[in-house]
Amino acid sequence: MNKSELIDQIADDAEISKAAAGRALDAAINAVSKALKKGGTVTLVGFGTFYVGKRAARTGRNPRTGAAIKIKSAKVPKFRAGKALKDAVN
Structure with missing residues (x-):
């Protein structure tokens, strides 16, 4: 499923226009991004938790x-699925 298909599904399920569903999805994504940028977590009970992980610096190869190259440490977004989501998939 891509973003436009997700917007269509949200619009159908919530009985709202596709434009309103698109704005709502964009607002939700922006809210999660802002929270993670500040180093916080976003927990949606039953769905999962978005959080920031740390990747250590390491040596890689070109x-x-x-030739050996140094790869800097980085913060990476991660997602841990909740129990209800895991149960729905299985």
């Missing part, structure tokens, strides 16, 4: 030359 695939073209084989």
Whole structure:
């Protein structure tokens, strides 16, 4: 499912226009992004938790030359599925 298909599904389920569903989805994504940017977490009970993980600095290899390169540490967004979502999938 891509974003436009998700918007169509939201519009049908909530009985709202596609434009309103698109704005609502964009607002939800922006809210999650802002919370994660501040280092927080977003917990949707029954669905899951979005949080920020840390990836340590490491040494990698340039695939073209084989030379060792340093890869900086990074913050990465992660998602942990909730019990209800896991149960719905299985």
